[in-house]
Amino acid sequence: MHELSIMQSALSLALDQARQAGASRVHTIRLRIGALSGVVPDALEFAFEVLAPGTLAEGAKLAIEHVPARFWCAACTREFQSDDMFAECPDCHRLSGELRAGREMELASLEID
Numbered sequence: 001m002h003e004l005s006i007m008q009s010a011l012s013l014a015l016d017q018a019r020q021a022g023a024s025r026v027h028t029i030r031l032r033i034g035a036l037s038g039v040v041p042d043a044l045e046f047a048f049e050v051l052a053p054g055t056l057a058e059g060a061k062l063a064i065e066h067v068p069a070r071f072w073c074a075a076c077t078r079e080f081q082s083d084d085m086f087a088e089c090p091d092c093h094r095l096s097g098e099l100r101a102g103r104e105m106e107l108a109s110l111e112i113d
């Protein structure tokens with residue numbers, strides 16, 4: 001399962017940061033997930049339930065922030081949103097290949113004690 005290894009690296013990054021900050025507990029781990037990242041949020045939550053016990057993040061809340069995909073149309077010099085890989089500009093209806101956001105899979109923030 002793809003999400004298990006993604007969650008494992010996100011969690012170890014979060015735990016490193018928590019340890020560096022001298023935390024005794026992690027309350028919330030907030031992840032930023034792009035619409036086109038290919039990550040299934042439910043599977044991430046499941047992976048978190050499997051991986052968190054026994055760590056500082058045991059019992060922590062996993063908060064997932066969704067990032068919509070944003071494309072750039074060079075002809076209209078505007079940005080637009082789409083959840084599809086192939087996005088059509090709403091103004092000129094050309095296909096835009098330039099993805100500006102939506103592939104994120106990153107640790108956004110951490111709430112610790």
Ligand SMILES: [Zn+2]
Nearest residue numbers: 073076089092
């Ligand atoms: Zn356009």
